[in-house]
Amino acid sequence: MIKLIAICLVLCTVSAQIPTKVSEINIKDPGFTSLASNFYKNQKRNAVLLTTFGVTGLDSIYQISFQNEDLSKPQATAFDTKSIWPNQADYYEQYQLIVEAGGFFPNPSKATGDINIYQVNDDGQITNKIKVSKDKKNFFYHKAMLVDLNGDGLPDILAARAQKSVFSSSGELIWLENKGNFQFEEHLLTSGPDVFFIFVDLDNDGKQEVVAAQYFSKELAIYTCQQSNWSLCNSSNIQKTLIDNTIGSLFNLELTDLNGDGKKELLVTNNSASGNGQVFIYEIPENYQTGKFIKHPLGSTYKPSLALLPGRGAPGTASSFTLEGSKQKYIIVSGDDAGVVRLLIPQGGSFNYKEVVLCESKNNNTIGEVAHGDFNKDGFIDLVIPFYAEGKVEIWSFKNQQQEVTQQNQDQESILSYFDYLESSLIRFIKELIKKLTNQI
Ligand SMILES: [Ca+2]
Ligand SMILES: [Ca+2]
Numbered sequence: 001m002i003k004l005i006a007i008c009l010v011l012c013t014v015s016a017q018i019p020t021k022v023s024e025i026n027i028k029d030p031g032f033t034s035l036a037s038n039f040y041k042n043q044k045r046n047a048v049l050l051t052t053f054g055v056t057g058l059d060s061i062y063q064i065s066f067q068n069e070d071l072s073k074p075q076a077t078a079f080d081t082k083s084i085w086p087n088q089a090d091y092y093e094q095y096q097l098i099v100e101a102g103g104f105f106p107n108p109s110k111a112t113g114d115i116n117i118y119q120v121n122d123d124g125q126i127t128n129k130i131k132v133s134k135d136k137k138n139f140f141y142h143k144a145m146l147v148d149l150n151g152d153g154l155p156d157i158l159a160a161r162a163q164k165s166v167f168s169s170s171g172e173l174i175w176l177e178n179k180g181n182f183q184f185e186e187h188l189l190t191s192g193p194d195v196f197f198i199f200v201d202l203d204n205d206g207k208q209e210v211v212a213a214q215y216f217s218k219e220l221a222i223y224t225c226q227q228s229n230w231s232l233c234n235s236s237n238i239q240k241t242l243i244d245n246t247i248g249s250l251f252n253l254e255l256t257d258l259n260g261d262g263k264k265e266l267l268v269t270n271n272s273a274s275g276n277g278q279v280f281i282y283e284i285p286e287n288y289q290t291g292k293f294i295k296h297p298l299g300s301t302y303k304p305s306l307a308l309l310p311g312r313g314a315p316g317t318a319s320s321f322t323l324e325g326s327k328q329k330y331i332i333v334s335g336d337d338a339g340v341v342r343l344l345i346p347q348g349g350s351f352n353y354k355e356v357v358l359c360e361s362k363n364n365n366t367i368g369e370v371a372h373g374d375f376n377k378d379g380f381i382d383l384v385i386p387f388y389a390e391g392k393v394e395i396w397s398f399k400n401q402q403q404e405v406t407q408q409n410q411d412q413e414s415i416l417s418y419f420d421y422l423e424s425s426l427i428r429f430i431k432e433l434i435k436k437l438t439n440q441i
């Protein structure tokens with residue numbers, strides 16, 4: 001009872017943690033960002049990778065570092081200024097490689113995309129760029145990942161690609177077999193996945209599944225293959241399970257345990273031009289092939305500005321992270337063409353969140369993909385927010401807020417230990433009393 005009162009005190013006094021802006025840096029057309037852990041291997045320092053894109057002209061990919069790990073001193077260096085509409089630049093620490101995926105349909109000269117790998121040395125310098133995909137006319141890439149699909153020890157590439165014209169659209173899931181020496185051979189796995197997917201073990205049976213957020217075919221779907229590894233899979237033995245086809249174009253997804261109950265959920269966004277874009281949580285049933293996924297729409301909807309232009313939509317990505325003192329995860333949502341960044345703060349209960357607007361772009365114009373992570377390794381989560389339309393990138397951190405809450409937690413811990421002490425004293429007292437009474441009887 002006493003412990004319950006103490007726990008309630010803790011829950012009642014934990015305040016929401018809200019990050020603050022630390023610095024900004026001017027970069028034209030910033031789009032997608034990601035944390036590159038130990039990018040500067042020798043110094044064990046992180047970088048943030050950032051891609052830029054425009055409908056015309058060549059695009060760039062930047063590495064952003066922080067002088068003396070001070071977030072108020074960001075330094076951006078473009079390591080590629082001849083990229084074509086890069087939609088992703090992800091760093092794989094284990095291989096010291098960046099995987100870039102690019103191309104997009106609004107400009108026909110950029111519609112045929114490709115996948116490139118960049119080699120990174122121990123000082124965080126790019127030493128080599130290798131194109132690993134073969135062009136397929138009008139197919140572009142939003143997602144490519146390094147994973148050893150045939151178990152030979154060499155990382156292969158698993159990727160989705162899409163084509164979009166006035167008359168049709170389609171998507172393909174492919175893998176590029178690493179033959180050594182950066183030679184890759186393409187294999188088609190199945191049709192369907194077009195823009196974004198994750199490669200995860202949904203049911204903990206030791207086999208990976210592909211879960212795809214399909215933009216053009218408007219489906220959230222799972223692809224299962226029962227072969228011993230995915231290199232043996234093709235359209236004849238890959239099985240598709242539809243989760244949802246009622247929320248329009250899908251954009252992004254993540255598999256994560258949001259409420260800390262030990263079971264993972266899917267955190268999903270769609271991307272809509274008509275104003276019904278939103279964030280969704282799907283609870284995963286015991287058997288994902290026969291059970292029912294329970295859907296929870298979260299927070300407000302998102303409406304893009306200039307909604308009539310091709311490719312416009314909102315929101316963009318939603319991603320989750322843990323903050324000290326909260327068992328449930330926080331969610332950061334990029335509004336994309338709705339020009340807003342919102343933080344969803346867990347409120348306890350069943351997927352219940354308070355929504356806070358962190359920042360808005362001028363005229364609600366485009367904001368790119370927000371990445372999170374402890375960029376400077378000071379123990380506090382940081383954010384990078386690309387203001388695409390304004391040509392600047394902002395760095396935010398939970399440091400200030402979190403210090404306050406850490407202070408609170410320390411207070412709470414002392415309250416808790418005091419109640420623990422009281423509780424054990426009381427139990428001791430009752431035990432003694434029972435002993436005495438028993439002896440008297
Ligand atoms: Ca391999
Ligand atoms: Ca599985």
Ligand SMILES: [Ca+2]
Pocket residue numbers: 256257258259260261262263264265
């Ligand atoms: Ca959960």
Ligand SMILES: [Ca+2]
Pocket residue numbers: 373374375376377378379380381382397
């Ligand atoms: Ca930090």
